[in-house]
Amino acid sequence: MPGPKDLDPSASPRALLGAELRHARTRAGLTQDQLGEALFVSGSYIGQMEAGTRRILPEHAARLDEVLGTGSFFARNCAACHRSRYPDHFAEAAEAEPLTETLKEFEPTLIPGLLQTEPYARAVFRAYRPTAEETAIDELVAARLDRAALLADPTRPLFWVILDEAVLHRRVGGPAVMAGALRHMTGLARRRRIILQLLPFSAGAHASMSGSIKLMTFPDAPPLAYLQGVGSGRLEDDPATVARHQLTFDLLRAAALAPEPSLARIEAVAEDYAHEEQQP
Template sequence: MPGPKDLDPSSSPRALLGAELRHAREKAGLSQEQLGQLLFASGSFIGQLEAGTRRIQPEHARVLDEVLGTGDFFQRNCKASAKSRYPEHFAEAAEAEAEATAIRMYAPMLIPGLLQTRAYARAVNRAYDPTAPEATIDEWVEGRMVRTRLLDHPTNPVLWAVLDEAALRRETGGRALMAEALCHLADLIRRNRVIVQVLPFSAGAHKAMDGSLKLMDFEDAPPLVYFEGPGTGRLEDDPATVARLRFTFELLTASALSPQKSLALIEALAQDYAHEEHP
């Protein structure tokens, strides 16, 4: 009997590969927990692979082929699922983001990627790498704009962001660009597409002072949390870690301005930037 065919990379390879993994696991008579033990991983991790919210890594593919008797199917096709327009440290998180039903995030220093305008994204990426060729910047910006299309859907995913006041006051790319960026943010809020709260300087010290965080919930897979630093990132599925950081986010929302007051501040700052007034 011939083995499975290679997957078509143009047809959502992660989702297809996950479906093949579920089929092979069930055919082998293994539960997610049992297969996870063979990979020294949790059953929830196997569930994330099958749902397409996590990527099958080469070291996992080799074991899967051995355990499930699939020849070299997963080893060959995990390469297709690994292709991404995003930096390596962020690629898996971006792919998971696209499958999420709800996203909760805290951004300490800049407007998050999903809420950025093209001009703001260009200014941020140029600041990340001042010597990068213009074609590289174009590619990075386009990748970020592709992510923002998640918000084209009227309701899904639910997006709740807490932005530090510093993210709004840090002049990125010039005052006219900031005015445009904040007007775009206000428009998303007024269209009831996102919930945004501003964490004001007056809130003082808080539980997330050491960095950003992003919590993602899914319909058919356990939640994930993503931490990010300069040029680094980590996706985590440990239930205790996710629960701890969900509590952190709840504390942030309790300390932040209400959505109504946050919108008023965002629009006031947009006016300040537009009229060249200093906040």
């Protein structure tokens, strides 16, 4: 019997490869947990690979071919899933975003990537890479702005954002850029596309002093948590770990201002920036 054909990389290769994995696992009579044991990963990790929310890594692909008797199918085709516009530490998280049912994000220092304007994103990337050629910055900005296409859907995903007040006062790109960036966020919130809360300085110490949190849920796969540092990132799928980060987000939400006072505060700061820009 001939083996499966190579997948077309233009046709959502991660989703197609995940579907092939589910088919091969079922044909082999294995549960997700049983296959996970053979790969030394959790059953939920297998479920995420099948749903396309996580990549099939090369070392896993070779083992899958061995366990499932698929020749070299997964080893050949997993390479298509590793082509990405995003840095390696962020690629899995970014590529999972369009599949989400809910997104919850806390940012302590900057506007989340999905909500950044072009001038704001350009200033951020230029700060990260002060000597990069302009074409390289252009590519990074384009990739970041393209991610925001998922907000074109009027209802999905539900996107809940909590910003530390420090985000408002970090002058990324100058007064005009900040005014535009803050107005862009509040505009989305006023149109009921996102839920936006501000964690004020007056809240004092809070549950995520050490960094940002991104929580993702999916209609047909276990939830994920993404934690990011400078040039690094970690995608968590362990249920207890994800639940702990969900509790952290809930504590932040409880400490933050309600949505309407949050918008009023952010809009007032945007007006201050706009007036500053108009000063001679």
